[in-house]
Amino acid sequence: MNLNNRIKLSTMMFLEFFIWGAWFVTLGTFLGNNLSATGAQSASVFSTQSWGAIIAPFIIGLIADRYFNAERILGVLHLVGALLMYQMYNATDITVFYPYVLAYMILFMPTLALVNSVSFNQMKDPEKEFSTIRVWGTIGWITAGLLISYVFHWDNEGAVKEGMLKNTFMMGAVVSLILGLFSFMLPKTPPKVSTGEKVKLSEIIGLDALKLLKDKNFAIFFVSSILICIPLAFYYQNAHPFLSNVGMDNPTGKMTIGQISEVLFLLLLPLFFTKFGFKKTILVGMLAWGVRYALFAYGNASDLSFMLIIGIALHGICYDFFFVSGQIYTNAAAGEKYKSSAQGLITLATYGVGMLIGFEVAGMITDTYKLADGSFDWKMVWIIPSGIALTVFLLFALFFNDKKKVEA
Numbered sequence: 001m002n003l004n005n006r007i008k009l010s011t012m013m014f015l016e017f018f019i020w021g022a023w024f025v026t027l028g029t030f031l032g033n034n035l036s037a038t039g040a041q042s043a044s045v046f047s048t049q050s051w052g053a054i055i056a057p058f059i060i061g062l063i064a065d066r067y068f069n070a071e072r073i074l075g076v077l078h079l080v081g082a083l084l085m086y087q088m089y090n091a092t093d094i095t096v097f098y099p100y101v102l103a104y105m106i107l108f109m110p111t112l113a114l115v116n117s118v119s120f121n122q123m124k125d126p127e128k129e130f131s132t133i134r135v136w137g138t139i140g141w142i143t144a145g146l147l148i149s150y151v152f153h154w155d156n157e158g159a160v161k162e163g164m165l166k167n168t169f170m171m172g173a174v175v176s177l178i179l180g181l182f183s184f185m186l187p188k189t190p191p192k193v194s195t196g197e198k199v200k201l202s203e204i205i206g207l208d209a210l211k212l213l214k215d216k217n218f219a220i221f222f223v224s225s226i227l228i229c230i231p232l233a234f235y236y237q238n239a240h241p242f243l244s245n246v247g248m249d250n251p252t253g254k255m256t257i258g259q260i261s262e263v264l265f266l267l268l269l270p271l272f273f274t275k276f277g278f279k280k281t282i283l284v285g286m287l288a289w290g291v292r293y294a295l296f297a298y299g300n301a302s303d304l305s306f307m308l309i310i311g312i313a314l315h316g317i318c319y320d321f322f323f324v325s326g327q328i329y330t331n332a333a334a335g336e337k338y339k340s341s342a343q344g345l346i347t348l349a350t351y352g353v354g355m356l357i358g359f360e361v362a363g364m365i366t367d368t369y370k371l372a373d374g375s376f377d378w379k380m381v382w383i384i385p386s387g388i389a390l391t392v393f394l395l396f397a398l399f400f401n402d403k404k405k406v407e408a
Contacts, residue, residue, distance in 0.1 A: 001122050001129060005187050007131035009133045009184040010188060014140035015179040016115050016338075019078075020108070021141030022172040023050075023085070023260075026148065028241040030165040035094045037099060039370065044364025045094075046237050047049050050359065053351035054108030057344060059110040069190055070121070070136045074114045075183030077107045082176035089169035090302060121189040124267050138263055144171075149253030178390075209334060209342035220400045225326055225346060227392045228356040231289050233358025238366060239296075242378055249300040252314060261316030271318050278329050278400055279400055284387065285321030286393040288314045293386035297379045323350070 023030075031037035031045060063073070084104040092096035115137075123129045148154050154164040169349075213219045243251035273281050290312040299307025326346065334342035365384055370378040 001124070004123050006133070008186055009122065010136040011182065012115055012118065012179070013119060013133055013135075013137040014143075015175055016089045016111060016140065017137035018140035019081075019143045019175050019179065020173050021144035022086075022148070022175065022237075023168040025145060025255055026165050026168055026240050029155070029160060029251075031094070032241055033289060034163045034166055035091070035097060039363040039366030039368075041098075041363075042237060042366070043359040044362070045064065045098060045101055046233070046359045047356055048098075049236075050104035050105075050107040050352050050356040051102065053355070054348065055114060056109040057348070060116075067191060069188055070114050070117045071183050071186040071189050072097075074111055074118065074186070076116075077111050078176045078180035078183060081111075082105050082180060082395040085176055086175035097364075107227065115169050116326045118189045120188055126143050127317050135263060135371060138259050144257045145252045145256040145259075147171075147252035154249065155240075156326045157244075157247070157254045164392050166324075188260055193386050203282065209345040212345075212367050213332060214341060215333065219284075220396065221326065221329065221333075222346070222349060223395045224392055224400075225350050226357070227395075228286060228289065228322060228389065229295065229350050229354025230358040230361050231399050233355050234293070234362045234365075234382070234385040237359060239312075242296065242381070243301075244374075246308075246378065248305065248308060249301075254309065255311045257309065258315030261313045262319055263316070265316030265320045266324065266346070269324060273325065273328070274323070279396075281321050281325045282329070283393060283397055285318060285323075285325060285397060286389060287299045288317040288321065289389035290386045290393060293382040293389065294319060297382035297386065319323055 010268045027045070028042060031042045035041075037045070044165065079105055084100050084107070088097060088104065091100060119130060119133050120126050142356060148168060152164075152167065154158055154167055159165070215300040240251055243254070248254060269281070272284075292314040295311035295314075299305065299311065301308065327343065330346050332344045362385075365381055366376065369380045371377060
């Protein structure tokens with residue numbers, strides 16, 4: 001890959017994940033403070049990510065792969081996304097905000113696949129080259145969080161009360177506009193499928209891979225993947241409001257520790273995988289979810305603030321050791337015939353079905369433990385997903401017994 005294309009692709013990844021990190025991390029706090037949303041209403045807003053993940057394969061499989069260059073669709077989606085995010089910035093009521101965020105996520109989630117397609121199309125050796133491009137996405141997410149906390153100070157206690165978090169949507173809209181225009185300068189990525197070629201819906205959403213569920217161990221992994229997404233949803237929906245409510249300074253900036261951890265543990269994953277195997281690796285990932293939420297339940301922003309920081313830092317183990325390991329296992333279990341379908345099925349099961357259930361449960365639990373003065377019994381809000389994660393850990397430890405070696 002020549003240097004010019006490498007710079008373009010790295011910039012694309014940086015902007016793509018900067019946009020997401022610019023507003024999604026602080027969304028829960030914004031909904032509660034600016035729009036006075038209940039837990040159930042917040043759950044509905046966060047669930048738009050899942051609906052986007054469910055609809056995305058259809059946009060990619062039926063449109064992007066057949067009719068238009070990937071970089072052009074990417075540009076159009078981000079230009080329309082900029083307009084939608086500007087409307088989110090202007091919204092003063094949850095009923096006005098919701099249709100815009102739903103439309104935005106339906107358009108944004110397909111862009112995650114499109115940036116990968118544009119990148120892979122320029123690579124001769126994706127296994128070696130992709131990570132050096134994709135890491136700029138994580139850097140973009142981290143940069144957005146650091147700007148919010150340490151440059152603009154939109155997430156300090158006074159600014160939150162004044163409603164300054166709405167500015168995150170304006171920042172996202174501006175960067176979305178920039179990426180939308182920049183996308184038309186990206187390397188050309190023509191359609192992969194000829195317009196006359198038939199495309200099966202079962203292939204697009206991974207239903208062909210359902211045959212893999214006949215394997216008891218894959219079925220246990222599949223169900224565990226859905227169940228572990230329930231505690232995952234608690235983190236997305238409640239972590240930032242929790243850190244803000246308990247008085248942690250610069251919560252958005254501190255949450256970027258999770259992304260830094262993600263990069264570090266991604267580098268360590270192959271070593272851990274090779275030494276301990278798939279089952280032990282994924283069990284460590286499950287256990288980490290239970291431990292991090294226990295730390296959140298019993299920590300505070302003063303003398304026990306280190307517990308909250310450790311909980312945030314565990315994100316790398318939580319995400320990489322479960323989800324990335326799961327992708328590797330799925331790839332090995334599926335074989336060549338069902339490789340693509342299986343990854344699609346797992347994505348649909350986790351970010352689609354699992355997260356939908358998780359956000360609903362998180363919203364219900366948050367409303368249940370809201371106190372009369374408007375605060376929350378955060379100990380109970382975190383103990384419940386910790387218990388769910390540990391239950392999934394035990395079920396997987398007892399019933400999963402795959403003796404085949406899976407290579408990282």
